[in-house]
Amino acid sequence: MDYTDPTLLVVDDTEDNLDLLEFAMKRKPIKMLRANSGRQCLEIAQEKNPDVILLDIQMPEMDGFETLMHLRANPVTAKIPVIFLTAQRKDASSIEQGLELGADEYLTKPIDTEELLVRTRMLVRVKRAESELERTKADFMAMLVHDLRSPLNGIKSVIDFFKELRDQGKPFSAEQLGLLDTAGESAKRMLELINDILDLSKFEAGNMSLDKQKIALPIIIDTVVRELSLQFKQKNIEVVKKYGANLPEVVVDAEKVGQVTMNILSNAMKFTKSGGSVTIATSLQVDQPDGVDEKKDVVQVSVTDTGVGIAQEEISQLFERYKQVSSAKRTKQKGTGLGLSICKLIVQAHGGRMSVESEVGKYTTFHFTLPIA
Ligand SMILES: Nc1ncnc2c1ncn2[C@@H]1O[C@H](COP(=O)(O)OP(=O)(O)OP(=O)(O)O)[C@@H](O)[C@H]1O
Numbered sequence: 001m002d003y004t005d006p007t008l009l010v011v012d013d014t015e016d017n018l019d020l021l022e023f024a025m026k027r028k029p030i031k032m033l034r035a036n037s038g039r040q041c042l043e044i045a046q047e048k049n050p051d052v053i054l055l056d057i058q059m060p061e062m063d064g065f066e067t068l069m070h071l072r073a074n075p076v077t078a079k080i081p082v083i084f085l086t087a088q089r090k091d092a093s094s095i096e097q098g099l100e101l102g103a104d105e106y107l108t109k110p111i112d113t114e115e116l117l118v119r120t121r122m123l124v125r126v127k128r129a130e131s132e133l134e135r136t137k138a139d140f141m142a143m144l145v146h147d148l149r150s151p152l153n154g155i156k157s158v159i160d161f162f163k164e165l166r167d168q169g170k171p172f173s174a175e176q177l178g179l180l181d182t183a184g185e186s187a188k189r190m191l192e193l194i195n196d197i198l199d200l201s202k203f204e205a206g207n208m209s210l211d212k213q214k215i216a217l218p219i220i221i222d223t224v225v226r227e228l229s230l231q232f233k234q235k236n237i238e239v240v241k242k243y244g245a246n247l248p249e250v251v252v253d254a255e256k257v258g259q260v261t262m263n264i265l266s267n268a269m270k271f272t273k274s275g276g277s278v279t280i281a282t283s284l285q286v287d288q289p290d291g292v293d294e295k296k297d298v299v300q301v302s303v304t305d306t307g308v309g310i311a312q313e314e315i316s317q318l319f320e321r322y323k324q325v326s327s328a329k330r331t332k333q334k335g336t337g338l339g340l341s342i343c344k345l346i347v348q349a350h351g352g353r354m355s356v357e358s359e360v361g362k363y364t365t366f367h368f369t370l371p372i373a
């Protein structure tokens with residue numbers, strides 16, 4: 001985040017008003033620029049890119065409304081937050097007109113400097129957070145392009161290689177045919193990545209449709225464990241199941257809950273060394289969501305690994321999109337950091353909750369709850 005003092009451009013045709021405000025703002029953590037006409041405002045805004053503009057409505061020649069329209073029409077100044085100033089306290093029609101033209105806030109004369117400061121700071125905070133988000137997105141795009149390009153290059157070179165053999169009329173050896181497996185692996189990884197990204201944007205747009213059914217949770221978990229069993233064996237990690245007795249059935253989208261289980265189990269496998277173990281426990285719990293009186297019975301799934309663990313201060317970042325914390329860097333594990341954010345969205349869509357406990361070098365447990373039938 002950028003913590004420099006914000007710059008405020010004040011636009012007023014009365015020099016006295018500008019002087020007064022400048023005096024009042026002298027000791028405040030804010031840098032003030034001045035303009036005495038709409039025209040001048042447009043020039044300075046274009047050149048100095050202020051954080052916020054305070055714009056008087058009543059000015060000769062170009063009034064505040066017209067100035068605002070020009071600001072918004074120019075891509076360089078279009079995103080600068082504007083607070084406009086109306087003469088009277090309850091000038092409803094000009095307040096409405098200003099907001100409609102894209103002003104972010106309004107103040108009435110005489111200006112209360114404290115209020116101006118608060119509004120300015122708030123607008124600056126929002127603007128800076130937005131540009132940070134845009135930067136994160138741009139970083140992610142760069143990473144994504146890179147992540148997709150290298151496997152694609154690999155696949156292409158395998159295809160080129162086989163084309164050449166074909167053109168020379170040579171037969172394929174068993175070793176050469178083995179390259180197809182590598183190419184297939186790469187293609188699979190790319191597809192998974194693309195599916196994750198599509199899922200996430202769909203879920204975030206609120207388009208997660210759940211195809212719910214009544215089902216015994218162990219059926220879902222066992223299917224996932226079976227799919228991963230070869231990898232667990234190859235890594236020499238023991239899988240322990242501790243399913244609670246008489247567990248009621250849950251009402252869930254089995255495929256999506258399978259996806260959650262798959263993500264959590266593959267993380268547990270990724271971050272546990274050979275010789276370690278992963279324990280999957282299910283139990284009946286009473287959940288009382290924050291701020292709600294009513295308690296409800298839920299089924300809880302807990303996956304505990306004996307892996308590298310996660311530092312306390314990093315736990316709150318785990319569910320952020322594209323976030324990989326230091327356990328990933330330490331163990332040099334590849335990934336996109338999308339898995340857990342998708343898990344959380346799916347669990348929440350079911351009305352459940354996700355939580356984590358961990359101790360570095362000892363263990364990590366991910367819990368999630370699901371509604372019972
Ligand atoms: N069981 C675990 N033990 C230690 N660290 C973990 C564990 N599970 C997740 N993490 C940490 O949380 C981060 C985010 O996990 P997440 O599943 O979202 O992403 P990923 O596994 O890196 O990538 P992806 O799942 O998208 O391929 C991981 O990069 C890792 O740093």
Ligand SMILES: [Mg+2]
Pocket residue numbers: 263266267335339340
């Ligand atoms: Mg993962």
